[in-house]
Amino acid sequence: MVCWQCHESTQGAVCxxxxxxxxxxxxxxxxxxxxxxxxxxxxxxxxxxxxxxxxRQVHPDRWAGKPAVFRRMSLQWTAAVNEAKRVLSDPLxxxxxxxxxxxxxxxxxxxxxxxxxxxxxxxxxxxxxADPVAARETVNNLWDTHRNALNDAFEAWENxxxxxxxxxxxxxxxxxxxxxxxxxxA
Amino acid sequence: xxxxGIDLGTTHSxxxxxxxxxxxxxxxxxERALLPSAVRYDDEGNPVAIGYPAxxxxxxxxxxxxxxxxxxxxxxxxxxxxxxxxxxYDLAEDDNKAVRFRVGDRDITPxxxxxxxxxxxxxxxxxxxxxxxxxxxxxxxxxxxxxQRQSTRDAATVAGINVLRLLNEPTAxxxxxxxxxxxxxxxxxxxDLGGGTFDVSILRLESGVFQVLSTAGDTHLGGDxxxxxxxxxxxxQAGVVNADGVTxxxxxxxxxxxxxxxxxxHSAVLKATLAGTxxxxxxxxxxxxxxxxxxxxRTGDACRQALADAGLEANQIDEVVLVGGSTRVPLVxxxxxxxxxxxxxxxxxxxxxxxxxxxxxxxxxxxxSELAEDMxxxxxxxxxxxxxxxxxxxxxxxxxxxxxxxxxxxxFTTHVDxxxxxxxxxxxxxxxxxxxxxxxxxxxLTGIPPQPAGTPRIKxxxxxxxxxxxxxAASDVATGNSTSVDxxxxxxxxxxxxxxxxxxxxxxxxxxxxERLLIDARIEAEQIVNQVKKALADDAAMLEPGEQGEIEALxxxxxxxxxxxxxxxxxxxxxxxxxxxxxxxxRRIERDLELAIQGKAAAEVAKELGVSK
Numbered sequence: 112m113v114c115w116q117c118h119e120s121t122q123g124a125v126c127x128x129x130x131x132x133x134x135x136x137x138x139x140x141x142x143x144x145x146x147x148x149x150x151x152x153x154x155x156x157x158x159x160x161x162x163x164x165x166x167r168q169v170h171p172d173r174w175a176g177k178p179a180v181f182r183r184m185s186l187q188w189t190a191a192v193n194e195a196k197r198v199l200s201d202p203l204x205x206x207x208x209x210x211x212x213x214x215x216x217x218x219x220x221x222x223x224x225x226x227x228x229x230x231x232x233x234x235x236x237x238x239x240x241a242d243p244v245a246a247r248e249t250v251n252n253l254w255d256t257h258r259n260a261l262n263d264a265f266e267a268w269e270n271x272x273x274x275x276x277x278x279x280x281x282x283x284x285x286x287x288x289x290x291x292x293x294x295x296x297a
Numbered sequence: 298x299x300x301x302g303i304d305l306g307t308t309h310s311x312x313x314x315x316x317x318x319x320x321x322x323x324x325x326x327x328e329r330a331l332l333p334s335a336v337r338y339d340d341e342g343n344p345v346a347i348g349y350p351a352x353x354x355x356x357x358x359x360x361x362x363x364x365x366x367x368x369x370x371x372x373x374x375x376x377x378x379x380x381x382x383x384x385x386y387d388l389a390e391d392d393n394k395a396v397r398f399r400v401g402d403r404d405i406t407p408x409x410x411x412x413x414x415x416x417x418x419x420x421x422x423x424x425x426x427x428x429x430x431x432x433x434x435x436x437x438x439x440x441x442x443x444x445q446r447q448s449t450r451d452a453a454t455v456a457g458i459n460v461l462r463l464l465n466e467p468t469a470x471x472x473x474x475x476x477x478x479x480x481x482x483x484x485x486x487x488x489d490l491g492g493g494t495f496d497v498s499i500l501r502l503e504s505g506v507f508q509v510l511s512t513a514g515d516t517h518l519g520g521d522x523x524x525x526x527x528x529x530x531x532x533x534q535a536g537v538v539n540a541d542g543v544t545x546x547x548x549x550x551x552x553x554x555x556x557x558x559x560x561x562x563h564s565a566v567l568k569a570t571l572a573g574t575x576x577x578x579x580x581x582x583x584x585x586x587x588x589x590x591x592x593x594x595r596t597g598d599a600c601r602q603a604l605a606d607a608g609l610e611a612n613q614i615d616e617v618v619l620v621g622g623s624t625r626v627p628l629v630x631x632x633x634x635x636x637x638x639x640x641x642x643x644x645x646x647x648x649x650x651x652x653x654x655x656x657x658x659x660x661x662x663x664x665x666s667e668l669a670e671d672m673x674x675x676x677x678x679x680x681x682x683x684x685x686x687x688x689x690x691x692x693x694x695x696x697x698x699x700x701x702x703x704x705x706x707x708x709f710t711t712h713v714d715x716x717x718x719x720x721x722x723x724x725x726x727x728x729x730x731x732x733x734x735x736x737x738x739x740x741x742l743t744g745i746p747p748q749p750a751g752t753p754r755i756k757x758x759x760x761x762x763x764x765x766x767x768x769x770a771a772s773d774v775a776t777g778n779s780t781s782v783d784x785x786x787x788x789x790x791x792x793x794x795x796x797x798x799x800x801x802x803x804x805x806x807x808x809x810x811x812e813r814l815l816i817d818a819r820i821e822a823e824q825i826v827n828q829v830k831k832a833l834a835d836d837a838a839m840l841e842p843g844e845q846g847e848i849e850a851l852x853x854x855x856x857x858x859x860x861x862x863x864x865x866x867x868x869x870x871x872x873x874x875x876x877x878x879x880x881x882x883x884r885r886i887e888r889d890l891e892l893a894i895q896g897k898a899a900a901e902v903a904k905e906l907g908v909s910k
Contacts, residue, residue: 113890115886115887115889115890116889118892134886134890163503166675170675172661172662172673172674173664175461176663179825179875179879183879187704189763190704190760191704193701193702194703194704194705197699215705215707
């Protein structure tokens with residue numbers, strides 16, 4: 112990486128030579144912003160420390176009283192850093208980002224689970240009042256199955272042994288199951 | 298130039314600064330740090346006294362003393378009607394706009410009243426520091442919503458103060474206690490029971506970073522409620538049913554005295570002359586505590602909410618810090634100790650803690666702080682921010698407790714064929730339905746080409762800055778048509794109103810202060826003009842069509858303004874120039890970056906070929 116101000120080579124958010132704040136990574140790629148490899152399986156415990164360390168460099172408090180161009184970048188950077196933490200910390204958001212390049216699912220029109228699955232969810236809702244223990248168990252089993260499917264899909268993809276084609280639907284199902292888990296107290 | 302910290306409180310306000318490496322509250326001529334947040338107006342609506350004199354005159358006829366105006370900041374007349382009745386303030390005929398108090402023929406806003414308090418503190422600092430402070434950090438309750446924060450900023454603008462940052466009060470308190478130097482990775486609960494607001498925040502301190510995990514509270518809970526409960530007893534004893542303003546305030550002051558006495562003594566005498574009758578009643582601590590028990594217990598709900606949001610149990614809290622004069626009440630201390638299972642910190646004066654922390658943050662923002670060079674405060678949004686969707690449902694874009702600054706975008710579409718405009722309605726709150734959330738403002742995006750429903754893509758972007766203040770932009774992805782607003786809160790003041798208040802404030806201000814502000818504005822404008830002119834001379838080729846004309850017109854306008862004496866106009870135009878040239882500046886940076894990369898590549902190739910530059 113080369114510093115936009117002093118044209119010397121540098122790395123990280125702040126130029127090691129002249130101390131200028133660098134523009135945030137293109138499209139604020141959350142992996143790049145926090146310095147993670149672009150993979151689904153990441154060390155989640157490393158997110159917080161990375162977030163803190165980048166925040167220390169780019170936060171507006173660090174650039175108060177500096178020229179407007181730095182203050183503007185600092186605002187963009189910090190917003191990107193906070194968003195990156197959100198996306199990376201949530202496996203579903205992380206998977207969605209890797210699949211689509213978008214930070215969040217659209218308001219509507221995204222992939223939908225098949226009718227059978229929706230039927231199951233509907234039955235779960237009925238079951239949760241009649242037999243809450245059984246409902247919880249079913250939800251947890253379904254969750255584990257789909258969560259494993261998600262892991263498998265990404266593992267294959269990361270080893271160049273598969274595509275992410277079915278991931279959108281798995282994620283939509285997991286979204287339904289997240290709600291169902293809250294409802295059943297699972 | 299030193300920066301100052303200001304605690305603009307409900308009952309009193311303070312100013313603090315770093316002197317010889319230590320935060321200190323600045324004192325008035327009578328060596329008092331506290332300035333009562335009280336401003337008195339005569340019957341014609343002219344301000345006549347601020348602070349202690351205003352408070353002392355409160356019970357006299359011939360005017361109105363406004364206290365606790367912080368409760369009215371950023372609120373509508375309808376919202377605070379009940380509150381105003383309690384304080385016996387007359388509201389201007391209204392409507393659903395920003396609250397205005399009626400005195401004589403004048404309408405007075407809480408922003409104006411607050412600006413007098415801020416101005417007095419600012420000039421106190423100016424005297425103590427032998428010079429004008431560079432800028433100020435002003436604290437607000439963590440629970441303050443967008444409208445309330447905006448109003449606080451407006452008050453500072455009217456007072457001619459350069460606001461560096463709005464800081465959440467609990468964060469300031471934790472900073473003042475120097476809890477950052479204690480062991481790493483600890484969690485702190487800050488319990489702040491002030492005069493009119495209650496806040497509880499859970500903070501985590503790790504490797505020099507102060508992170509607010511969660512915050513909860515009640516903007517209508519505080520020591521004033523204790524006073525009101527006690528005053529109620531007194532009024533009942535005197536047989537007063539409908540107390541007028543003067544009688545009521547007399548009762549409140551007697552209640553306050555008794556409450557203070559009960560902090561150390563086991564009983565106190567409530568004594569006042571109400572509506573011509575002398576009343577005296579003895580109250581012991583036990584009955585006082587029974588009276589306020591329900592009020593104190595209401596703080597527990599917010600504490601449990603804050604803990605739940607932080608994902609913690611009470612026994613996982615390492616430190617508890619007390620803030621606010623009302624935490625001197627023994628019952629409150631006992632309650633907090635029971636709630637968190639540990640004795641709270643109370644070594645610092647709970648009235649001063651927030652101002653001291655604000656001064657430390659102000660010092661950090663100079664960038665030359667020796668105190669806490671490595672300290673960073675990371676705050677969160679107190680309430681979710683969202684948009685109205687079809688069917689009156691709220692779509693949350695930025696959920697509560699998101700770290701700030703925060704930016705989020707969402708794409709929407711039209712619901713009717715050939716729809717050419719969309720209404721953007723911005724809301725704050727946790728509820729699902731629009732009617733249950735607080736409306737922050739609305740604006741319209743127009744000029745969408747007629748298309749079938751569901752075809753256009755409208756991108757709405759939310760940006761919350763480091764002060765927690767929201768800016769919203771909407772654009773039509775296809776045409777690039779865009780419109781953006783600094784959310785003018787539905788219950789805030791318009792730019793015009795602030796302008797008018799500024800003008801009248803300047804009329805009253807000392808002319809030398811005025812002169813310096815004008816000089817500062819001109820210097821800032823000159824710097825911006827020089828930068829832009831240089832950029833235009835170097836890279837005119839990088840301008841987009843139409844951009845040059847717009848920039849030059851603005852520069853001309855600014856040049857004219859700089860010859861004049863209207864400093865507000867100069868700074869507004871300076872900021873406008875900065876804003877308009879931002880995309881141009883961005884392009885230049887990107888170009889420089891590209892050149893730098895190419896230059897580097899060429900240099901490397903040269904090196905490989907064994908040629909030196």
